[in-house]
Every structure is written in C-alpha cells, then in structure tokens.
Amino acid sequence: MKIAIYGAGAIGGYLGCELVRAGADVTMIARDRTLAAIRERGVTLHIKGETKVGRPAATDDPAEAGSQDAVIVAVKAHAAPAIARSITPLLGPDTIVVSAVNGIPWWYFHDHGGDLAGTRLETVDPGNVQWDAIGPERAIGCVVYPAAEAIAPAVIQHHSSNRFSIGEPSGERSERVMRLADTLKAAGFSAPVRPNIRNEIWLKLWGNLSFNPVSAITGATLEQMAHDPLIRPVIAEMMAEARVVAEKLGVSFGIGIDKRIDGAGKVGAHRTSMLQDLDAGRSMEIDALVSVVQEVGSLTGIPTPTIDGVAALVKQLARVNGLYPQEMACPTRSPLSSGRSLKRLGAGPASLLSGTIA
Numbered sequence: 001m002k003i004a005i006y007g008a009g010a011i012g013g014y015l016g017c018e019l020v021r022a023g024a025d026v027t028m029i030a031r032d033r034t035l036a037a038i039r040e041r042g043v044t045l046h047i048k049g050e051t052k053v054g055r056p057a058a059t060d061d062p063a064e065a066g067s068q069d070a071v072i073v074a075v076k077a078h079a080a081p082a083i084a085r086s087i088t089p090l091l092g093p094d095t096i097v098v099s100a101v102n103g104i105p106w107w108y109f110h111d112h113g114g115d116l117a118g119t120r121l122e123t124v125d126p127g128n129v130q131w132d133a134i135g136p137e138r139a140i141g142c143v144v145y146p147a148a149e150a151i152a153p154a155v156i157q158h159h160s161s162n163r164f165s166i167g168e169p170s171g172e173r174s175e176r177v178m179r180l181a182d183t184l185k186a187a188g189f190s191a192p193v194r195p196n197i198r199n200e201i202w203l204k205l206w207g208n209l210s211f212n213p214v215s216a217i218t219g220a221t222l223e224q225m226a227h228d229p230l231i232r233p234v235i236a237e238m239m240a241e242a243r244v245v246a247e248k249l250g251v252s253f254g255i256g257i258d259k260r261i262d263g264a265g266k267v268g269a270h271r272t273s274m275l276q277d278l279d280a281g282r283s284m285e286i287d288a289l290v291s292v293v294q295e296v297g298s299l300t301g302i303p304t305p306t307i308d309g310v311a312a313l314v315k316q317l318a319r320v321n322g323l324y325p326q327e328m329a330c331p332t333r334s335p336l337s338s339g340r341s342l343k344r345l346g347a348g349p350a351s352l353l354s355g356t357i358a
Contacts, residue, residue: 167197226265
C-alpha cells in the first residue's frame with residue numbers, strides 16, 4: 001500500500017517507522033529539522049526496550065510524492081485546516097484520508113443520517129476548508145490510542161498501546177477499510193474495524209474534553225483530578241453534559257461516568273497533552289476537544305453550562321499565554337510558533353485560574 005503520512009511527530013513517526021519496516025511504501029510529509037533528520041538517518045523508534053529504525057521517503061512538498069492509496073493526517077487537530085489544500089497533490093481517484101487526530105473530526109456528519117446529515121463543523125473546519133479540499137467521501141475514521149512522544153526530531157519514544165481503531169463513516173466493512181486494517185496489522189498494530197466509529201470517537205473524547213482543559217487550568221495530573229473531591233464533580237458534570245449531546249446524535253456509551261473517571265485516575269501521575277502544550281508554549285488543542293462539543297450542543301439544542309464555563313477559562317488562559325487566537329472565533333490560521341515564551345501563571349489575571357503551575 002502506498003501511504004503518505006502528513007506530520008512526522010510522535011504518532012506520525014511511530015506509524016511511519018513501523019509501516020515502512022513492514023514493507024509499505026511510505027512517504028513522510030515533514031519540514032525543517034524533522035525533514036532533515038529523516039533524510040539523514042530515518043525514523044528511530046524506542047519501543048518495549050528495543051530500538052527500531054525505519055527509512056521512509058521524506059519531503060516537504062506533497063507534489064513530489066504524487067497520488068497515494070492512503071493519506072494519514074497526523075498533525076494536531078487545529079493545524080489540519082491549514083494544510084488541507086496542500087494535501088490535494090496526494091489525492092488520486094480512490095485515495096482514502098485517515099484523520100489520526102483527537103476530537104470530533106471535520107467529516108463527522110457525512111453519511112450520518114438524520115436532520116444533521118451533511119452538517120459542517122466550524123470549530124474544527126473553519127470555512128469548510130477540509131470538507132471542500134479533501135472531500136468527506138474519502139474519510140476513514142480513526143481513534144488513536146498509543147501514547148508516544150518525539151524526544152528529538154524523528155526520534156520517537158513509545159509509552160503504551162498500539163491500537164488504532166478505524167471505521168467507515170457509513171459503518172460498512174468496505175474493501176478499502178479492510179485493506180487499511182490489514183496493512184496496519186501487518187505492521188504490528190491493533191486495527192479493529194468498528195461498525196460505529198462515532199461511539200469510540202465520543203468515548204475517547206469524553207475524557208479529553210474534561211481532563212485536558214481542567215488540567216491546563218489547575219496543573220493537576222489525571223490521578224490528582226480523579227481523586228480530588230472538588231475537581232472530580234466538575235469532570236463528572238462535563239461528561240454528563242457531553243453524554244446528553246452525544247446520545248441525542250445516537251451515540252451509545254458502553255461505560256459509566258464514574259468508571260471512566262476511575263480508569264483515567266489509574267493511569268497515575270500523567271500530565272495531559274493540553275497541559276504539556278501549555279508548559280511547552282505550543283498552541284493548545286482547545287477547539288477540537290472542547291469548542292466542538294459546545295457547537296454540537298448548540299446544533300442539538302442541548303445546553304452545556306459546565307463545559308461552557310471551563311472552555312471560557314481555558315481559552316482565556318491560552319490567550320494570556322499567546323497560545324490561542326485573541327478573537328472569539330476558532331482559529332483559521334496556522335498555529336502560533338511553538339517557540340513563543342510562556343507567560344507563567346501567578347502574574348496578572350491568569351493567577352486567578354491556578355496556583356499550581358510553577
């Protein structure tokens with residue numbers, strides 16, 4: 001299978017290394033130091049006490065790669081709209097596009113059925129850029145479970161899980177989704193094909209939309225939030241509001257709120273990705289995890305007051321630190337540079353939000 005992976009960070013690098021080692025024809029779309037590193041020494045993967053090296057092709061110009069069987073988009077969700085048009089040289093008549101990103105995807109209401117069928121989501125696809133440039137008919141859903149980090153350009157440290165759940169928006173076990181599953185499995189990944197990928201999207205989002213922003217505001221780990229008698233009810237109420245929204249769309253949760261929170265607490269002293277981004281001065285993934293639930297709540301007529309309050313706090317925190325646009329609308333430009341220095345909490349209005357981040 002001919003596969004282009006757009007984004008060579010932790011998840012993109014992990015996928016690229018294992019897929020090319022398994023014989024797939026892989027091209028990494030990367031830039032700057034990461035591109036230079038892949039060209040010079042390939043992608044290095046540290047996993048389960050072993051070090052692997054994969055040598056995919058790499059370019060910063062998608063036109064050089066040409067049309068693909070599959071394009072895996074592995075950038076942060078808020079970066080995806082900015083690259084949508086540059087993906088088009090990779091698209092042939094039958095190319096599938098796999099959104100390996102967090103949150104509710106831009107194609108969510110394609111093949112959905114009901115009154116909201118075909119609805120476009122402004123929070124995750126401002127101006128319908130992805131919908132128009134890529135086309136929802138190409139979309140394959142993907143829920144990403146691995147925990148990994150890029151510890152240097154094109155050097156990936158894997159921490160846990162190898163599962164990428166995938167599924168057609170329509171729910172069918174199409175030839176193209178089964179071929180993708182077989183390719184992922186041949187590379188050592190768990191790749192279950194789900195008849196309703198939206199259920200699993202919401203189950204993962206359930207934790208991300210609550211734990212991520214609250215951790216950024218408070219500086220707390222998963223374990224601390226799950227066991228704090230003041231914070232746990234906030235997390236639970238955010239999940240309860242989101243569950244009502246999701247169930248209005250026909251989503252089924254196979255687990256209760258307390259069990260979901262307890263499961264997160266068992267992970268231990270883990271710092272969420274949003275908290276890590278805040279500390280590193282990187283643009284924060286707020287819209288795909290939080291704002292989109294507010295938008296879908298509005299579309300379904302379901303109020304989300306607790307989510308709204310936490311969203312307002314985390315957006316203000318991000319704006320104070322230059323990590324989220326100043327205007328009220330969701331971002332329509334490329335994310336701000338990750339090299340921006342972080343304005344620490346404890347100075348100015350942000351000190352009201354948290355006293356726990358040094």
